[in-house]
Amino acid sequence: MQDKIQQITEGFEAEISAVKDLKMLEELRLQYLSKKGLVSVLLEEFKQLPVDQKKELGQVVNKMKNQIQDRFNSVKTELEESGSVTDEFIDLSLPGRKKNIGTKHILTQTLDEIKDIFRVLGFSVQEGPELESDYYNFEALNFAPDHPARDMQDTFFVNEKFVLRTHTSPVQIRLMEEKKPPIRAIMPGKVYRNEAVSAKSYCLFHQVEGLYIDTDVTFAELKGMLISFVKQFFGEDTPYRFRKSFFPFTEPSAEMDIWWQPSGKEGRWMEILGCGMVDPNVLKNVGIDPEIYSGYAFGMGVERTAMRKYGIDDIRVFFDNDKRFLVQF
Ligand code: DAH
Numbered sequence: 028m029q030d031k032i033q034q035i036t037e038g039f040e041a042e043i044s045a046v047k048d049l050k051m052l053e054e055l056r057l058q059y060l061s062k063k064g065l066v067s068v069l070l071e072e073f074k075q076l077p078v079d080q081k082k083e084l085g086q087v088v089n090k091m092k093n094q095i096q097d098r099f100n101s102v103k104t105e106l107e108e109s110g111s112v113t114d115e116f117i118d119l120s121l122p123g124r125k126k127n128i129g130t131k132h133i134l135t136q137t138l139d140e141i142k143d144i145f146r147v148l149g150f151s152v153q154e155g156p157e158l159e160s161d162y163y164n165f166e167a168l169n170f171a172p173d174h175p176a177r178d179m180q181d182t183f184f185v186n187e188k189f190v191l192r193t194h195t196s197p198v199q200i201r202l203m204e205e206k207k208p209p210i211r212a213i214m215p216g217k218v219y220r221n222e223a224v225s226a227k228s229y230c231l232f233h234q235v236e237g238l239y240i241d242t243d244v245t246f247a248e249l250k251g252m253l254i255s256f257v258k259q260f261f262g263e264d265t266p267y268r269f270r271k272s273f274f275p276f277t278e279p280s281a282e283m284d285i286w287w288q289p290s291g292k293e294g295r296w297m298e299i300l301g302c303g304m305v306d307p308n309v310l311k312n313v314g315i316d317p318e319i320y321s322g323y324a325f326g327m328g329v330e331r332t333a334m335r336k337y338g339i340d341d342i343r344v345f346f347d348n349d350k351r352f353l354v355q356f
Contacts, residue, residue: 028076028084032091035065039095049106052099059095066092133356134233134345137333138215141235144259148252150213150237155198157217163197164190167312168276183221183230191219194326195236196276199305202238203313208320209241215329226341233329238305240315240322246279246304249323253283253302261285261336268296277303277324287335297335300327 039059046052059065073081073088131139142152165177176182176193183191198214214236222228239248250269257267266286274280280303288294302325307317330342337356339345344352 028072028080029087031069031072032084032087035059035069036091036094038065040098043098043102046102046106049103052103052106056099060099066095130353130356132345132353133333133337134329136356137329137336138233138235140260141256141327141329141332142213142215144256145213145235145237148255150211150239153198153202153212153214154216155192155195155201155214157192157219158185159190159192159197160188161190163200164192164194167200167309168196169306169308169312170275174275181220181222183219192216193220194218195234196324196326198236199238199276199324200309200313203240203310203315208315208322209239210322211239211241213237224343226343229330229342229346231346232342235327235329237302237325237327238322239324240305240310240320242320244304244321244323246323249302249304249325253300253325257283257285257299260332272301272303274301274303276306276309277301278306279303285335289338289340292340297331298328299331299335300325302326 039055042055042058043052046055057064061067070088070092073084076084146152161177164182165174170176182193185191195214195216195218198216202210202212202214215233216236217231218234219231220228222230224230239252254267257265268284269281270284272280272282280301282298283300283302284296284298286294287297302323305322305324310317310320310322330345333339333345334342
C-alpha cells in the first residue's frame with residue numbers, strides 16, 4: 028500500500044508539472060481526483076484494510092490526498108489568472124487614451140504673468156470685494172455727485188447704496204485705510220459695466236489696479252515703471268505712448284496706448300491703462316497727509332492686454348467657454 032501511495036504521489040507530481048493549460052489539467056483531474064480516479068480507488072482500498080493497518084497508514088493516506096488536492100488547486104488558479112490575460116488580444120500599436128486635464132484659462136495665465144512682473148518690481152498683490160458701496164466705488168475716489176460714470180448706463184446698481192464695482196480703484200481706498208505708507212501693491216480682479224456687449228466691450232472684465240504711496244513719488248517714476256512693464260510683457264520693441272487724460276482720483280492723469288497690428292488689418296493705437304498721481308483729495312479721504320505723502324496709481328484692462336499679446340480681436344471669446352478657443356493656450 029505504501030508503495031502505491033508513493034507511486035501515485037510521484038506520478039501526479041510529474042504529470043502536473045507538465046500541465047500547460049486548463050484542458051490538460053481537467054484530464055489530470057479525471058485521472059486522479061474523479062470518483063473513479065486513482066486517488067478515490069486507493070481510498071476505497073484503504074477502507075478495506077484491517078484496523079491495525081488503517082491506524083498505521085491513515086495519516087500517510089490523508090497527507091497524500093491533501094497534498095494532491097492542494098497542488099491541483101494552486102495550479103488551477105495560476106492557469107485561470109494568467110489565462111485571462113493571455114487569451115485577450117492586445118493591440119500594442121493602438122495610441123494611448125489621452126486624459127484631458129484642464130488648462131488654466133488664458134485670462135488666468137495673463138493675470139499670473141502680470142502679477143509675476145509686478146512682484147519683481149516690488150508690488151504686493153491685494154484683493155477687494157466685487158460688491159462695493161457707492162462710497163468706495165465713487166465718493167472716496169473724488170467722483171462728484173453728478174459725475175457721468177455714476178449714470179445708470181455704466182453701473183450695475185444693486186440697491187441705492189451698493190453697486191457691482193465698475194473698476195478696481197476702490198481697492199486703493201480700502202488699502203490706504205488699512206495700511207500706513209509706504210504702500211506698493213497691485214489689485215487684480217473682476218469689474219462690471221452696464222454696457223452693450225460687442226466685440227470691443229463686455230459687461231464683465233478684469234482690471235489690475237496699481238498703487239504706490241510714499242514720500243517724494245514722481246510722475247517720472249510712474250512712467251518708467253509702466254514702460255518697464257510694457258517691455259517685459261509685450262516685448263522690448265513694442266511702440267507705446269502716453270496721452271493726457273482725466274480721472275477724478277488722479278491729477279495729472281494720463282492714458283497709455285500701445286501699437287496694435289493685427290495680421291492682415293490696419294494697425295492702430297490701443298489704450299491699455301489709465302494712470303496718474305493720486306489726487307490730494309483722495310489722500311485726505313483716507314487720512315493720509317498730502318503735504319507729506321504723494322503717490323501714483325494706474326488701472327489696466329486685462330482682456331485688452333491679452334488680446335494684444337495673443338492677437339485676439341473679439342473680447343467675447345474669453346467668456347464663451349468654447350473649448351476650441353480655450354485649448355489653444
Ligand atoms: N479706474 C479707471 C477706469 O476704470 C482706470 C484708472 C485710471 C485707474 C487712472 C487708476 C488711475 O488707478 O490712476 O477707467
